[in-house]
Amino acid sequence: MASNKSNSNPMSAVGARPKRKTPVKRKPTKKKGKKSNTWAQIKWVVIITFFVGIGIWFGISFKEGIRYFFSGGSKAEGKSIYDVRTVEVLDRHDDMLVGFDVSHYQGVIDWKAVDSVAGKTSLDFVFIRATMGKNGIDKAFKLNWKGARANHFIRGAYHYYRPDENSTEQAENFIKNVKISEGDFPPVLDIEDMPKEQSMENLRKGLQNWIKLVEDHYKVKPILYSGENFYTHHLKDWFPDHILWIANYNFFVEEIKPEWHFWQFTEKGVIEGIDGKVDLNIYNGSKADIRELLVP
Incomplete structure (x- = not known):
């Protein structure tokens, strides 16, 4: 028999209404107006x-x-796109002399075939790497040195300076391996790198020592090569009177600066007779002007 149980919820007996939920407030949506579209x-x-x-x-x-x-x-x-700039730069400097520079990285050069850039601009001079540091010798120097003279290019020899090696030994290395003749460019000192084992002050002293030793030997003041930023920040105030050969490959630099004697404006040049890319240079003057630079 079932038992008679009372309702456990007293509110249900009187018919109480359930509790209302608090409504959730919605953020009003922003309508895109004419202002945002404009x-x-x-x-x-x-x-x-x-x-x-x-x-x-x-x-x-x-x-x-x-x-x-x-x-x-x-x-x-x-x-390539680099040829666009090369041809444009050459066209803007058609009253100046154009040259190039090489090392053993260009391999064996067919000097008889070397005559122009892009088949339109004749080449007049070449800088050739001779030595590196206190004991480095470019493997192609002798061959390139002879080939340039045999094919009537004005030639110059350059030394790649290693900033943490002895400057006197570096000068002796260049002097030992390079014989400069009448009509050649003066020796070139190529400095591009920061020292790791000495201060910039000591580096500059070493460069001055190299220049003095080489100038005393050849009786002519060397040419100084460097990148524009390196020269401006680290060399300009200490080497104000040198013939300058400045590298700047910036695509949007289109004109040689008045204070630059030589401008290396690209490393992407293409020359008949040379495999691969080649550095191209412009001399800031005429044939008459360049003769005044050469070894008498």
């Missing part, structure tokens, strides 16, 4: 205008290089 349109107009402007500037500034790039047919086979 700013978006302005942004895209500015972006498009910027890139169109860049394209127009590039087309005007590098018109000769672009013409060369697309010459000889619809495809620019074997050419």
Whole structure:
């Protein structure tokens, strides 16, 4: 028999209403108005205008290089964007002399085939690496030195300076291996690297010592080669009176600076008779001017 149990919830007996849930407040959604659409349109107009402007500037500034790039047919086979700048720079300096520099990295050079850049600009001079540090000798120096003279290039020999090696031994290495003749460039000191084992002050003293020893031997003041930033920050105030050969490959640097005697403007040059890329240089003057630099 079932038992008669009372309701355990007293509220149900009187029909109480259930408790209401607190409504969740919703954040009002922002409607995109005409103002935001206008700013978006302005942004895209500015972006498009910027890139169109860049394209127009590039087309005007590098018109000769672009013409060369697309010459000889619809495809620019074997050419690169670097050739655009090379041809443009050469066109802007068509009243100056053009040269190149080589080392054993260029392999065996067919000197008889070397005559121009891009088939349009004749070559007049060449700098050839001779020595490196206190005992390094470029493997191709003797062959290149003879080849340049035999093919009527104005030639110059350069020494790659190792900043942590003895400067006197480096000067002796160059003097021992390089015989300069009448009509050659003065010796060239190539300094590009920061020292790791000595201060910049001691490096500069070593460079001054190398220059003095080499100048005393050859009776002519050496040419100084370096990158523009390195020269400006570390050498300019200590070597103000030297013939300068400055490297700057910046794509947007289009003109040689008045204080530069030589400008190495690219390392991506292409020359008939030389395998691979070659450094190209411009001399800031004429044939009459360059004669005054040469060894008498």
